[in-house]
Amino acid sequence: xxxLFTDLDGTLLNNESQVSQKTKDFIKTFIGAGNKLVLSSGRxxxxxxxxxxxxxxxxxxxxxIANNGALIYDCDNKKPIRELHMPYxxxxxxxxxxxxxxxxxxxxxxxxxxxxxxxxxxxxxRRRIHLPLLLSKDxxxxxxxxxxxxxxxxxxDHSRLTAFCxxxxxxxxxxxxxxxxNERYLELFVKEAGKGNAVRFVCDYFGVxxxxxxxxxxxxxxxxxxxxxxxxxxxxNAAPSVxxxxxxxxxxxxxxxxxxxxxQTIL
Numbered sequence: 001x002x003x004l005f006t007d008l009d010g011t012l013l014n015n016e017s018q019v020s021q022k023t024k025d026f027i028k029t030f031i032g033a034g035n036k037l038v039l040s041s042g043r044x045x046x047x048x049x050x051x052x053x054x055x056x057x058x059x060x061x062x063x064x065i066a067n068n069g070a071l072i073y074d075c076d077n078k079k080p081i082r083e084l085h086m087p088y089x090x091x092x093x094x095x096x097x098x099x100x101x102x103x104x105x106x107x108x109x110x111x112x113x114x115x116x117x118x119x120x121x122x123x124x125x126r127r128r129i130h131l132p133l134l135l136s137k138d139x140x141x142x143x144x145x146x147x148x149x150x151x152x153x154x155x156x157d158h159s160r161l162t163a164f165c166x167x168x169x170x171x172x173x174x175x176x177x178x179x180x181x182n183e184r185y186l187e188l189f190v191k192e193a194g195k196g197n198a199v200r201f202v203c204d205y206f207g208v209x210x211x212x213x214x215x216x217x218x219x220x221x222x223x224x225x226x227x228x229x230x231x232x233x234x235x236x237n238a239a240p241s242v243x244x245x246x247x248x249x250x251x252x253x254x255x256x257x258x259x260x261x262x263x264q265t266i267l
Contacts, residue, residue: 002267003036003206003213005065005199005225006259008043008051009128009181010218011235015255017128019055026260030267031059038202040065040195042181042221044108044148045073047129067108067148068179068221069198070189082201084193085146090175091139094150094188097167103160107139107147114142121153124184149189161186179221187221196224216250216259218242233262 006012014020019027031037037059041048045066052062052075063081064073072082091107098105104121107114112132115122122133136142154160164186165178172178178188195215203210215222215229218238223245226232234246237253252258 001034001036001206001208001212003038003203003208004030004263005038005040005195005202005213005215005229007217007219007222007225008039008041008048010237010254011216011222011259012039013051013254017051019051019057020257020260022257023260024055024057026257026264027057028059030263031061036061036063036206036208038063038065040069040198040215040217040222040225042068042149042151042185042187043129044110044131045071046111046131049075050130063202065195065198065202068177068181068187068189068193069195070148070193072198072202081205082198083148084190085148086150086176086188086190087146088140088143090190091143091147091150093171094168095139098152098164101160101164101167103152103154103164105150105152107143107150109134109142109144109147114139114147121155124155125151125153148193149187152186152188153184155184158183181219181221194224195222196228199225199228214263218254233259235259 039048048064048066062075070084073080112134114134134142176188181187203213211230213229214231215225216233218235226246232246234243234249235254235258236250243249250258250262252261
């Protein structure tokens with residue numbers, strides 16, 4: 001048995017945020033041969049389940065890595081097998097630091113996005129992530145449990161996000177990871193999470209050697225996953241840092257079935 005860990009946006013999904021028919025055909029063949037598919041994304045669980053349902057990926061045995069590895073979910077049994085939460089004290093600190101820089105930051109309940117105001121950043125984000133919105137000036141009062149992650153967003157000035165990174169760097173060193181999933185989005189989650197750690201956990205869970213795992217992605221938050229897997233695959237459209245970390249680069253991009261086309265040649 002082999003395991004394929006695949007990112008969604010910019011990897012499994014085309015530029016219309018859909019799984020193409022050619023890619024669906026590959027997944028059907030891959031799973032039918034007795035292999036495992038793990039959908040791995042920075043997105044919250046409900047958003048990944050929406051993608052899975054819309055693409056009709058209703059095969060047995062699919063697992064999900066959500067929130068950059070902070071949640072691992074068994075789709076068949078509809079239950080998590082690993083949860084790594086961010087303490088409320090971290091949430092308060094990060095919200096305060098973002099507020100000091102007038103920077104948008106948000107967090108999540110299981111079924112909703114929590115943020116302070118309905119600004120342009122949250123409107124942009126919800127064009128793809130179709131979760132309800134809950135407005136609160138103090139995120140810890142709106143949370144029903146400690147969250148899996150936070151997300152800082154700036155739509156036009158990447159340096160605003162790097163300034164936030166600089167501001168929290170000393171505090172974060174032994175507490176959280178902060179990694180870009182694209183130029184606009186800065187993901188924040190606990191140290192023990194991350195897609196790479198999730199790959200190792202899932203392989204151990206199934207008793208599958210890491211050498212029999214494949215991981216594909218396009219953004220910086222995918223790098224740890226590509227490095228952990230037996231074969232790290234960067235998409236043709238991936239960031240240069242991701243291509244540098246990968247074992248192979250697909251000849252075609254995500255809008256031309258790059259992942260499916262490449263894997264069909266080697267499996």
